[in-house]
Amino acid sequence: MLTGVQVLLLGGDARQLEVIRKLGMLDASLTVCGFDGLHSPLDGAVHGEYSEELFEGVDALVLPVVGTDEKGVIPAVFSDRELILTADHMARLPSHCKVYTGMAKPYLSALCERRGLGLIELLDRDDVAIYNAIPTAEGALMMAIQHTDITIHGSLCMVLGFGRTGFTMARTLQGVGARVKVGVRRSEHFARALEMGFEPFYMDSLLAESSNIDLLFNTIPTMIVTAQIIANLPSRAVIIDLASKPGGTDFRFAEKRGIKAMLAPGLPGIVAPKTAGLIIADCLAQLILDDSNKRGNGI
Known part of the structure; x- marks a missing residue:
């Protein structure tokens, strides 16, 4: 008490x-x-x-x-x-x-x-961040459903980062039937992602790996989804950036190219x-x- x-x-x-x-x-x-x-x-x-x-x-x-x-x-x-x-x-x-x-x-x-x-x-704190990853992933999934004209089931999704939020995001997408590619930097994350049935790749291969995806979820709070990456995305792709402000996406170039890109920090307090x-x-x-x-x- x-x-x-x-x-x-x-x-x-x-x-x-x-x-x-x-x-x-x-x-x-x-x-x-x-x-x-x-x-x-x-x-x-x-x-x-x-x-x-x-x-x-x-x-x-x-x-x-x-x-x-x-x-x-x-x-x-x-x-x-x-x-x-x-x-x-x-x-x-x-x-x-x-x-x-x-x-x-x-x-x-x-x-x-x-x-x-x-x-x-x-x-x-790890405990709070891990618990918060659940409503974050659910909120991101809701946004993906709202802003695409395809089902998430059967889509090709990419998650950048395999930390607390990225792990839960990838697992949530997998749970609804998406094919999930995961961008990692560490060998142990590569091994874990592979063991869980994802398609891992190292971040230095991001350009080559991003050419045919439907949805990109970024959890890395540094500029990672650059103009070069966005230029390589198919026009149908949607970017949902879950990193803290200002995110890790070149939103200006995404808008110029006509790629739908949304910064979505603080989802737990919004959706749940x-x-x-x-x-x-x-x-x-x-x-x-x-x-x-x-x-x-x-x-």
């Missing part, structure tokens, strides 16, 4: 509703900001007015999955009020306070570093916010509980 633990949760989207429910169930002393436009009550949470005083005595500061922008603005879809996180706010936090977010831009990282606060990026929220909530609650226990034991 989180009885007595002071948690301040700022902004976010539908995923944060599951976090609020979870923390409330664990009896945390929870204050929220950025939910004044929500019509349904938030059981176990107190709505606070955004001020520097609100940060005093906080054990855990919970920010949205995307953290803040480079000016400190905290996204809050359930409020018309702008929440801006500043150094003055952070100065009010106790030194033991941990800051939790999905991913941190340099602005947020600098604020925490300057104040000497622990910053935990949940999406960097409840599931994505539960994933974050379970991990977050355990981390806050562990940190509370360490403080209680004087560690």
